[in-house]
Amino acid sequence: MQTPAHAGLGDLLSYAHTADLPAGTLVRVPLGRREVLGVVWGSRAAEGGQALLDGSLADADGVLLRPVSAALDALPPLDAHWRALVAFAARYYQRGLGELALAALPPQLRELDSTQLARRLKRRDRKAQLAAASEDGAARAPACEAALAPSPEQSAVLAALEAERTQGQAPRPALLFGSTGSGKTEVYLQAVARCLAADPAAQALVMVPEINLTPQLEARFRTRFAALGEGAVVALHSGMTNPQRLQSWLAALTGQARIVLGTRMAVFAPLPGLRLIVVDEEHDPSYKQQEGARYSARDLAIWRGQRQGAQVLLGSATPSLESWHHSRPAEGEAPAGRYLRLHMPSRIGAGELPRVRLVDMQQQPPKTLISAGLLEAMTQRIARGEQCMVFLNRRGYAPVLACTDCDWKSECPHCSAFRVFHKIDRTLRCHHCGFTERVPRACPTCGNPDIAPVGRGTERLEEQLAALFADIRRPDGGAVRIARIDADSTRHEGALEAQLAQVHSGEVDVLVGTQMIAKGHDFRRITLVAAVNPDSALFSSDFRAPERLFGLLMQSAGRAGRDSAWLAAQGSRAEMWIQSFHPQHPLFEALRGHDYPRFAAQQLKEREAAAMPPFAFQALVRADARTQEAAQAFLNAAGDAAEGLPGADEVMRYPAVPLAVQRVANVERAQMLLESGSRAALQRLLAAWQPVLQELRRGPAGQGLIRWLVDVDPQSI
Structure with missing residues (x-):
């Protein structure tokens, strides 16, 4: 059942059935007054059991077993590999088995009974037969005729992957360290084609970190593998409707889908023929789930590949430090890492990586938005018909609205954070709890009408750039066209695709956006990228902040100059401009x-x-x-109760502290950090701690507590 770990309900519940159901069978069972979906995890004969007068069954201990309502036997059982993955994830990330298992199933499947499911499967089979009948009989083999001729670096990578796959033992995970524009996607396409060609029942899983990267990748895969037939390439992500997710999931389970593309949730897709897993942009923190069961899809992909004998290919221009360390070559007496490192340093078409230029903002006039040198460089490129991209990882018009007379600021009444000023709809919006109000006409505290925005978001940047370029003209004599892509401008369905199409067609001269535009997109005419305010992460208390900033800036730089032939025809060279108050920082020196x-x-x-x-x-x-106080008291009591538990002597437990944003939606939040040089010791302590935490929750230490959770391998502290 879908029960979270902190609920205290056991992982497995027992039910009776007249027949022996195979493990992995989906069933409908009663739970309280509801009927819910469940997964058979195992079965045993009810030796010594007895039938009662009302028709129910009791086991040998006399415990009443409620009967299974129905078995969804129209579907093949979820195989042992899938169940092992779910069991490992639940154990490692300290969550309920049912919570993970049921969350991995399509929401609509949880609502269907056996009759409704049979009807849906029949309708699906009829559509598949009609699609097959409409085909011209072409062979259903991977179509590589449209594949590009691989570069020498791509050929070397593909040969290394092939050698690793055919060596006679489980292939090692491979890290593809390729610069932006080096053709990693083409490597993915050809690796998938070779995998499917080697085995007619093989399936491949290709993962991307964000939903907005899925459509363009799906289009490329559908085009390349069109000969596999309708439904052979499917997507799986939370942006799909429930019927779409169910259809893709069923195609994966039955083997009809040869290639599954998806975000982190796709790591739990049922793929009985899985032979290859690709994790694109493997460094991206989006692969770590931040709500509910906080699993890392990248790490689970590696575990799944090793247990299921599938090759795992991690790709990035800026790998995570964990993957980089695990792929280290042997040096002296130090052994090599357990990953295979593959390298593609060159861009396709002999293109050069952008030249990085640093601007010291301390040498600029106060309140300068765009330095004179950057403004001139952008003006020249716009006049030649080239495109520019300006990156600022903060949406809204300004992060805070303030009164200069009484020092009032637009604080959220429900969170320990400021509400962001959005000028487009004249609202103050909290990006943590969603609380929104209209902008007041005057300061709510002193009545001063001169309340002003402080700081800068993408809305304000777009407005100020429009003013700066008001007198500049495009090659056709028209005004400069500026577009903004962020979470606000792409809220409506189809908005992101429409905006990206405008960029690709050349209708946009200056693209302003957040990290949504910094990775994965193949903009052919962008020749200059600028980061206007990247300093905030340089001195963060989170030790991962420099790694994330370096990756984000490298990925942003990679959007420039991707079409070397067009760039040469323009007589231009790609550039990345970084405006910083700390240009001598070692991070920028490496980035240069x-x-x-x-x-x-x-x-x-x-x-x-x-x-x-x-x-x-x-x-x-x-x-x-x-x-x-209640949050910290619970954690400190839990820390004291951990004394003497298995592994506790090898685990450092720090005192409880508030989170950086300690109150969200009127809920106070605190955390306790655990650290150990031994993964096994940390896991032993966490496993032994679970019942202790549940007991504390019910006792005096749990007074005022709403919930507790464990986050293993956290991505932010």
Whole structure:
């Protein structure tokens, strides 16, 4: 059943059935007054059991067993590999088995009874037969005729993957370290084609970090593998409707789908013929689920590949430091990592990586938005018909609205955060709890009408750029066209695709946006990228902040100059401009040379000295309560109760502290960090701690507590 770990309900519940149901069978069972979906995890004969007068069954101990309402036997059972993946994820991430198993199933499947499911499957089979009848009889083999001729670097990578796959034992996970524009996607396409050609029942899973990257990748895969037939390539992500998700899931389970493309949730797709897993942009923190069961889809993909004998290919221009460390070559007496590292340093078509230019904002006049040099460079490119991209990872018009007379600020009444000013609809909006109000006409505290925005978001940047370029003209004499892509401008269905199409067609001269535009997109005419305010992450308390910033800036730079032939015809060279108050920071020095290995070496040296991941292992225990005192009291009591538990002597437990944003939606939040040099010791403690935490929740220490959770391998602290 779908029961969270903190509910205290056991992982497995027992039911009776007249027949022996195979493990993995989906069933409908009564739970309280409801009928819910369940998964058979195992079965045993009811030896010594007895039938009661009302027709129900009791086991040998006399415990009443309620009968299974119906078995959804029209579907094949979920195989042992899938059940092992779910069981491992539940155990490692300290969640309920049923919570993970049922969350991995399509929402609509949970509502269907056996009759409704049979009707849906019959309708689906009829559509498949009609689609097959309409085909011209072409062979259903992977179509590689449209594949591009691989570059020497791509050929070397594909040969290494083939050698690893055919060596006679489970292939090692491979890290493809390829610069932006080096053709990693083409490697994915050809690796999938070779995998499917080698086995007529093989399936491949291709994962991307964000939903907005799925449509363009899906279009490329559908075009390349059109000969496989209708339904052979499916998508699986939370942006789909419930019927669409169910259709894709069924296609994966039955083997009709040869290729599944999806976000982190796709790691749980039932793929009985899985032979290849591709994790694109493997460094991206979006692969870590941040609500409910906080699993890492990238790490689960590696575990699943090793257990199911599937090859795992991780790709990135800026790999996570964990993957970089695990793929290290042998040096002296130090052994090599357990991953295979593959390298593609060159761009396709002999294109050059963008030249990085740093602007010291301390040398600029106060309140300068765009330095004179950057403004001139953008003006020249717009006049030649080229496109520019300006990156600012903060949406809205301004992060805060303030009164200069009484120091009032637009604080959220429900969160310990400021509400963001959105000028388009004249609202103050909290990006944590969603609380929204109209902008007041005057200061609510002193009545001063001169309340002003402080700071800058993408809305304000778009407005100010429009003013700066008001007198500039395009080659056709028209006004400069500026577009903004962020979570606000793409809220409506189809908005993102429409805006991207405008960029690709050349209708946009300057693209302004957040990290949504910084990765994965193949903009052919963008030749200049600018980051206007990247300094905030340089001195963050989160030790992962520099890694994320370096990756984001490298990915942003990679959007420029991707079409080398067009760039040469323009007589231009791609550039990345970074405006910073700390241009001498080592991070920018490494970025200037596109030198990720240098940056990674420096970061790993610091982390090893501080005993931080990947040289140590962490977990967070978080508590949400009505008051901060109650949250911290629960965590501190839990820390005291951990004494003497298995593994406790090898795990460092830090005192409870508030989160950076300690109140959200009137709920106070606190956390306790656990750290150990032994993953096994940390897991032993967490497993033994679960019943202790549940008991504390019911006792005096749990007064005022709303919930608690465990976050293993946290991505932000």
